[in-house]
Amino acid sequence: MEFSTHAILVAFGLTLFAGLSTGIGSAIAFLSRQTNRRFLSLALGFSAGVMIYISFVEIFPDARETLEHAFDERTATLIATLAFFAGMALIAIIDKLIPSGKNPHEVKSVESMNAPAARDEKLTRLGLFSALAIAIHNFPEGLATFVSGLSDPAIAYPIAIAIALHNIPEGIAVSVPVYFATGNRRKAFVYSFLSGLAEPVGAIVGFFLIASVVGVSPMVIGVLFSLVAGIMVFISLDELLPTAKEYGAHHLSIYGLVAGMALMAFSLLLL
Secondary structure (H helix, E strand, O other): OOOOHHHHHHHHHHHHHHHOOHHHHHHHHHHOOOOOHHHHHHHHHHHHHHHHHHHHHHHHHHHHHHHOOOOOHHHHHHHHHHHHHHHHHHHHHHHHHOOHHHOOOOOOOHHHHHOOOOOOHHHHHHHHHHHHHHHHHHHHHHHHHHHHHHHOHHHHHHHHHHHHHHHHHHHHHHHHHHHHHHOOHHHHHHHHHHHOOHHHHHHHHHHHHHHHHHOOOHHHHHHHHHHHHHHHHHHHHHHHHHHHHHOOOHHHHHHHHHHHHHHHHHHHHHO
16 A cells, blocks of 8 residues: 555644644743633543544444455455554554643643752753653654545544644643753743654554555555554543633533544545
8 A cells, every 4th residue: 555745744744734733832921921721621622522532433344344355354444443452552652651740731820930949950850751751752743643534635624623632731741840950931831842852653653664664565554543542532522621620610521522532423424
């Protein structure tokens, strides 16, 4: 299976857009004095709805159909299912390896930026380590966005928007610890913005490493699609919805979830 240069560039552009949306969260932390908790709760729920619906209705079935070009139906379903849970296991392991205080999905608020920052060499190293941990965490998310972009142009844009919305509070979560490590708002913005580059870098490195080692065959693409579906479902259930609830607007997050699913359902019907 081959992809055109145009398809790869579009997928990379969407991944870059999604990754650098951490900069929006950084800008909010840099410029705002108060966290808009209702907006973040609704946005996180919406992102979860889009990703869960797309994963089960589009990406996983596409993975199974692609695998059927190389295997019989039963075997294709088995491989797709195993790859789906392998994707969940991958992101779960990465989350487990990152200490909770450095996890980008730990809830932090803009108001924290207004408190005096304690600055010393130890905290500076902590801030840099936080940025590195976040970059590592974003690698599979970048691969998920990139492969989704390659799978079907019709679903690429809403997925990119969902990931971008998900990255806004992540940008805030990155800025706060870096600010406390350095005492510098501008440096917190820059580090947070640059941490989003891990997504497009992870996408390109991961995809072309796989392509160069095993080749881009129907089996590889099918397994990648299933991995992506598992990653996105896990992110939605383990990170987006709990974080939305932590922002204090439980019902808004559920309304956002339903709205995200409904929007994707109707948009797919119109295609």
